[in-house]
Every structure is written in structure tokens, then in C-alpha cells.
Amino acid sequence: MNKILPLVDPSRNTSESELIDFGRNFPPPCPIVNGRLEATLSAIVETDVATAIRFPRFLGSERDRLAGVKWLSRRLGAPPSLETTILTNGSQSALIMLMAKHVGPSEILLTESLTYPAIKPLAKLLGIQLRGVSIDHDGIDPDDLLRVCRQEGRKARALYCMPTIHNPTSLITSPERRAAIAQIARDTDLQVFEDDIYGVLPEIAPPPLSTYAPERSWYIQGLSKSLAAQLRIAYVVGPSGEALSEVFWPSVRTTNWMVAPIVAEIATRWLETSTCEELLSTVRQETAERRRLATEILHLAPSTGHPSSYHLWLQVPPGMTLNKLILRCRDHGVSIGSGNDFEVDFDSSPERFRVGLGVPSNRAVLTRGLEVVGNLTQ
Known part of the structure; x- marks a missing residue:
């Protein structure tokens, strides 16, 4: 050159x-994006914008969640139930609530040895320790995950991971490796926070890790990194409706994890159509x-x-x-x-x-x- x-x-x-x-x-x-956004905002105004965005939607309206579960089914294989699905103000907002609930101060969150950079300041804010688990061409090394879990014992409370289009390596973990990681999470009583923000980009990808251990997994799929940066919204599927409420509901008056009503309205309309x-x-x-x-x-x-x-x-x-x-x-x-x-x-x-x-x-x-x-x- x-x-x-x-x-x-x-x-x-x-x-x-x-x-x-x-x-x-x-x-x-x-x-x-510009044309679709202008048309959607015009349609919202025509149907009474003040009412549409007057109140917080907290966990998401039934209509919001119906649109969301239909979209999520392309990755999960089937629509999750409405009671186990909520809307949040992006993946980081969901993660900070999950970390605060499931990993206490001085306890340990496990991640890939290379991880999404925002995890580090979030952990520091909450007084959480991070431990990196070795990765290879197929993602997290199960042997090293088990070694770290045994070494840290009960202090290791959860695993944050990105098995599909990992950031930064862009690797995709195989189904066999996902199954092995899920079994270790079961055996060591780890919660699993799966960030699938890039998961819809491939035409074909293995089922989410969460589907291998749904009783302890928190599946997170945001739209801002796969569709448009303007869609600051993430859908979370938890193990149960009760578990979701325990994580998110107590903080609706003290934190800002809830999606802005206008963003929820736009995302729902776009999911309901071909946009x-x-x-x-x-x-x-x-x-x-x-x-x-x-x-x-x-x-x-x-x-x-x-x-x-x-x-x-x-x-x-x-x-x-x-x-x-x-x-x-x-x-x-x-x-x-x-x-x-x-x-x-x-x-x-x-x-x-x-x-x-x-x-x-x-x-x-x-x-x-x-x-x-x-x-x-x-």
C-alpha cells in the first residue's frame, strides 16, 4: 500500500x-432508520402520544412483552412465557441489577478472560470481584471454569458470558461446549448471565447457553448492537416470574433500569411489523x-x-x-x-x-x- x-x-x-x-x-x-423513525413517531402522535408515554412501563406492558417474546423465539427456539420476560433500559441496566442481586460485595463474578469492558466498572461500583476464565477457539474452557469454581468455592456466585459473536474475539461457542458449561454451572450452583446482544447477526447459530440450564440462566438480548443504535432496549428472560420480580421490582423507585416509554413504544411497533x-x-x-x-x-x-x-x-x-x-x-x-x-x-x-x-x-x-x-x- x-x-x-x-x-x-x-x-x-x-x-x-x-x-x-x-x-x-x-x-x-x-x-x-430515519424514515421508519419519522413515520413511527408521526403514528404515535396521531394515536395520543401523551397517553402512550405518560407512565413508566416498569416490566413492560403485555403488548410490549408479546412483541418481545415473538422476536426472542428466533434465538430461543420457542417464545418464552410472558411472565418470565421483561423489558429493560439496555443490557447494562439489566446486568447491574442481576449483579447486585446475585453477587454480593467481595463475592466473585466469573467472566471470559477477555470480556465486555463495561463489566469491569460495574463490578467495581458494586464491590464485586472479577475472575477471568480461560478461553480458546471455542469459547470458555470448561476445565478452567471448573478449576476456578473449585478454587473460589462459594464466593463464585455467577458467570457472565457472551457465547455468540463474543466481544472482542467474535468466536461462537459450539453446542457441545455450551452443554458442558451449563452442567458445570449446575454442579457448582452458578447463576448464568448470558449476553446475546449479537446473537441474531448470524443466519445460523447454536441455541443460547441459557436453553441448556434455564432454571439458573438469565438471557439478555438488546437491540442496539444488532439492529440500530437508536433502540436502547434489552429483553430479559429469567428462570421464573418470581425470580424476575425479586431482581427488578424492588428497585423501580430507586434506579433507572426501566426502559423509557417512548423507546418501548417504538421498539414494540417495529417488532410488530416488518421493520x-x-x-x-x-x-x-x-x-x-x-x-x-x-x-x-x-x-x-x-x-x-x-x-x-x-x-x-x-x-x-x-x-x-x-x-x-x-x-x-x-x-x-x-x-x-x-x-x-x-x-x-x-x-x-x-x-x-x-x-x-x-x-x-x-x-x-x-x-x-x-x-x-x-x-x-x-
Whole structure:
């Protein structure tokens, strides 16, 4: 490639808004969102918007949950019951409530050794300890999970995991491995918090881990990372209606885990119609095209990451450190995701970085950013 890289003026600090953003991870922009959003808001106004959004929906109205369980059935195999399904203000809001209920201060939440970065500050906020479990090409290593559970004993209370399009590696855990993990959770009395936020992106994927141990699993599927960043909402399926109420209901007056009524109304209308299917199809198509560009510009092997994932987990080139690469990318107007952000135990700093392909507003911007990364890593 050997192009001359555009160097950002070193005499001033580059603002985040000026950077081509590969550091965050959102689905690529969908051209139909604006039109669908305008039409939906107009329809809500015509049917009395004040009434529709006047009161909190708490666990979600019956109509909200009916639309939600129908959508969730594409992953769970059958619609979950209404009494075991609720709406929340995104996956993080659901997770903080689950962590607060099931993992006490100084107790342990297990995660993959590389995990969703928000888990670390959430655990710190609640005084919870984290322990990373080794992962390989097939996700969590069951032998290491059992070892950690035996080592920590009753202090290990729950497992947070992302078996489908894992962040940051994009791996998908096999059904056999999911069954093994579920059995260990049973044997060691772990609660399972399964984050399936990317789960609908592949055309075909194994059943959620939660289906292997439903009596102790909390299945979470948000829409903001699979359909549109504007849909800040997540559906949670718990072991029972009583268990859900124990986690979420006591805090309706003291926390903000509940979905905003206007967002619930939009999501429900989109789930009731073909809009969510259209969004998903568009995200899949644009992801494929952005991955094609990345593979071509970065000279990646076709097997790099899962083809349904819009993030890449890449190795820092020989002769360069992770920190140096991050700084050089920033000097040339590009931000990338540091591998350190995903580490749990910091035993060995991964010389890897994540490239999120979804945030750039169009393919031209994406291409410029990829060319910078390509020139710095080849």
C-alpha cells in the first residue's frame, strides 16, 4: 500500500469527534432508520402520544412483552412465557441489577478472560470481584471454569458470558461446549448471565447457553448492537416470574433500569411489523460489505473473525507495541480499541486491538480509516 499518511496537526489535541472511530462497536448505519423513525413517531402522535408515554412501563406492558417474546423465539427456539420476560433500559441496566442481586460485595463474578469492558466498572461500583476464565477457539474452557469454581468455592456466585459473536474475539461457542458449561454451572450452583446482544447477526447459530440450564440462566438480548443504535432496549428472560420480580421490582423507585416509554413504544411497533426484519437484513448486508473492504485493505485471511461480526480482533504487528500503535493511529486521525480494555486479570497484556467497522458514517470514511490502520500495521 505504502501511501503517505495524513498526519494530524500535533500542535493541537485531536477531539474525539474528529477521529475516524474504530474504538466503539455499533451496527453500521442503516439508511431506512430515519424514515421508519419519522413515520413511527408521526403514528404515535396521531394515536395520543401523551397517553402512550405518560407512565413508566416498569416490566413492560403485555403488548410490549408479546412483541418481545415473538422476536426472542428466533434465538430461543420457542417464545418464552410472558411472565418470565421483561423489558429493560439496555443490557447494562439489566446486568447491574442481576449483579447486585446475585453477587454480593467481595463475592466473585466469573467472566471470559477477555470480556465486555463495561463489566469491569460495574463490578467495581458494586464491590464485586472479577475472575477471568480461560478461553480458546471455542469459547470458555470448561476445565478452567471448573478449576476456578473449585478454587473460589462459594464466593463464585455467577458467570457472565457472551457465547455468540463474543466481544472482542467474535468466536461462537459450539453446542457441545455450551452443554458442558451449563452442567458445570449446575454442579457448582452458578447463576448464568448470558449476553446475546449479537446473537441474531448470524443466519445460523447454536441455541443460547441459557436453553441448556434455564432454571439458573438469565438471557439478555438488546437491540442496539444488532439492529440500530437508536433502540436502547434489552429483553430479559429469567428462570421464573418470581425470580424476575425479586431482581427488578424492588428497585423501580430507586434506579433507572426501566426502559423509557417512548423507546418501548417504538421498539414494540417495529417488532410488530416488518421493520426489525428489514433493519436486520440491512445490517447483515452492510456488515458483509464492510468486512470485504477490511479484508481487502488490511490483507486479512478470509477466516479472520466470524463473517457476521462487524468487529475485528487483530494482532499488533511485530516490532510495535500496542500503546505505540494506538498513539500512531490517533496521530493520523483514527481511534482503535485497546486489547487492555477487554482483559479481566491483566496477567498477560494481549498485544491485540479491536477494529469496530460499524461507526464510520459511510464506506468512504471507513476506507480512509482502514487505509491508515493498514499502513501502520503492514
